[in-house]
Amino acid sequence: MSFILVINGQFCGDSKLCKCAIPDRSFMNFLGVLLFPFTFLYDLITRLRNYLYDTGYKRSFEFQTNVISVGNLSVGGTGKSPMVEYIIRLLRNRKLVTLSRGYGRQSRGFRIATEEDTPKTIGDEPYLFYKKFDHVYVTVGEQRAVAIPFILAELPDTEVIILDDAYQHRPVKPSLNILLTDYTKPFFEDHILPTGRLRESRKGAKRADIIVVTKCPENPDVHRYDLQIKKYNPTAHIAFSSIAYLPPQRISGTRDFCQNVFLVTGIANPRSLKEHIEANYRLIGEHYFKDHHDYTEKDVRLIKKEFEAKAKDVACVLTTEKDMVKLHPLLKKGEFSGLPVFYLPIETVFVNGGKRFDEMVLNSIRSYSD
Structure with missing residues (x-):
């Protein structure tokens, strides 16, 4: 059930x-x-x-390299992975390493991603980074303060380490601390777990150098959000970003993409994705899995059955990029190979404050590397 x-x-x-x-x-x-x-x-x-x-009773360690932390105060999806990818593209001429905890993986300890790895061994987001960016070393480790010395020893040319989802990882003191908050559920309107979704008090926002309000509509209420955020951090740069949905890409089947869409996804907060699909396509059905869901052949059979029951006209299955990397191996199997499945690539785009964001990221790197 x-x-x-x-x-x-x-x-x-x-x-x-x-x-x-x-x-x-x-x-x-x-x-x-x-x-x-x-x-x-x-x-x-x-x-x-x-x-x-x-107060210094517990120590935060600084390292002889650039460390950029991307995280949030809340649980759930605020767009961390697209933001990490944005920073990777911004720093494409640097020698980069991403370091994630590797949530949901079946391995432990420090690990550098290789061709033998899968989402099960390094986690969903790190595996996606590994598949998308050939020039980036992707690593995982539960204790980031322990993992960073391993990175510097095994990858001595590293110029920048990007910490994915590390805002609460206080043992590491980053050179740049980036906090994300969802426009539809900003931290200043939220509450501590389990009543709300915050991992720590709203006052934790004071540690951020940059605060990015993510998943914004076309014309965000910049003034209101600025006023509210400055109550908790009057000095941080505040930027506003949204998600750009790129043209769907085929995973399996031979059919061209069509307007009738059956949505399948296992992400923390599919609300904005569903809204985009409803605004641009005809949503004929949907099936949500829990975040970081480990897809099986049984799942794909269920998806196929539900899709075929809904697809009265020409239709396609549409999923996310994160789901794609786990579904793709299963869709290669003969019984599923004809299923018309597409994924929707996404990118972070700034609607306000993006130029200053780029400058702060680039300046933080130069102050360490040059």
């Missing part, structure tokens, strides 16, 4: 689509009261941890 629960407008849960309604306000208020003791305890623990680092 599988389910999807929608809390605060977010999709979460397991594989099969369930068109659930957002719980009413009275229920959410009751839930907030019920969870308050746990929220208070979690907040206390994270505040104490941050206090120990801020």
Whole structure:
């Protein structure tokens, strides 16, 4: 049995689509009261941890290389992977290494990605970086402060290490700290887990050098967000970005892409993706899996069955780039090879403050390397 629960407008849960309604306000208020003791305890623990680092009782290490951290205060998707890819493209002339925890992988310890690796051995996002960027070394390690010395020893020419999802990893002091927050659920309107989605207090935003409001609409309310964010960090540069959806690319089948789309995805927050598809294509069906879902042949058979039941006219299956790297090996098998599956590439684009963002990233590198 599988389910999807929608809390605060977010999709979460397991594989099969369930068109659930957002719980009413009275229920959410009751839930907030019920969870308050746990929220208070979690907040206390994270505040104490941050206090120990801020006052020097616990040490943060600096390294003889450029370290750029990209992360967020909340759980769920804020566009970290597209932002890491943006920085990789910006620094394409530098010798780059990405370092991720490798969430969901079945290996442990420090690891440099090779051709033998899969999403199971290094994690979804690192595997995607490895497949997309030939000039970048992709590494994983749970303890970033332990992994960085290994990187510098094994890859001594490294100029820049990009830390993926490391805002709360206080043992490493980055040379540039980039905080992301979703336009539709900004950190200044959110609450500590488990009542809300924040991993730490809103005050944690003060550590950021740059704060990027991601997934913005065409005309974001820049003034309002500036005012709210500056309450927590008056000195950080504030930029606004959105997701650019590129033309769909074929994974399997021989059919050209068409307007009738059956959406399949396993990402943390598919809301903006679904909105884009509904605005540009005809959505005939959808199937959501949990974030970082490990696809199986059984899953593909289920997708095929549901797609064929919905596809009364010419239609295609559409998925994300992150899902594509896990579905592709399964779709090579004979029984699925004819299934018309496409993926939708995405890129980060800035709608406000992008020039200064680029300057700050480039200047942080020159101050260490030149």
